[in-house]
Amino acid sequence: MLNRIPSLVIAFLAALVAAGCAAPAPDYSEPEIRQGTIEQITPVNIANNHGQGLGAILGGAAGVGLGSLIGAGTGRDVAIAAGAILGAVGGNYAQKQYYDKPQPAQQIYVRLASGVLVAITQPINPNLFQGQKVFLEGSGQDARVVPRT
Numbered sequence: 001m002l003n004r005i006p007s008l009v010i011a012f013l014a015a016l017v018a019a020g021c022a023a024p025a026p027d028y029s030e031p032e033i034r035q036g037t038i039e040q041i042t043p044v045n046i047a048n049n050h051g052q053g054l055g056a057i058l059g060g061a062a063g064v065g066l067g068s069l070i071g072a073g074t075g076r077d078v079a080i081a082a083g084a085i086l087g088a089v090g091g092n093y094a095q096k097q098y099y100d101k102p103q104p105a106q107q108i109y110v111r112l113a114s115g116v117l118v119a120i121t122q123p124i125n126p127n128l129f130q131g132q133k134v135f136l137e138g139s140g141q142d143a144r145v146v147p148r149t
């Protein structure tokens with residue numbers, strides 16, 4: 001019996017890890033669609049956080065690769081660690097300087113049929129104009145204003 005306890009513990013931990021990795025069931029509910037009229041469109045800039053952290057990861061990997069070419073033994077280990085740190089810092093700086101530029105967008109104020117005023121910020125859609133009848137698709141951060149056709 002005592003010989004089976006470690007294998008039971010390992011099986012329990014494996015089941016626990018597998019359950020923790022399970023994705024929640026997808027939400028197949030219909031998107032919320034509301035109707036309204038555009039009252040105002042204001043040009044704005046939104047932060048671009050696409051690929052955030054990618055520069056640091058790639059820079060760190062490049063630093064490890066270059067550091068591994070230097071020295072031998074303990075000196076090589078130090079060079080790898082220093083290369084990873086300096087590469088990550090340099091990659092993060094490069095990403096912020098060259099790739100994380102604000103993106104043009106528009107903040108759209110829509111008066112819904114219920115009388116409620118809603119503000120949505122989204123990428124520029126040149127087909128939208130003040131006074132236009134529109135659909136407001138989705139809710140929260142996923143909400144988008146699209147023209148009625």
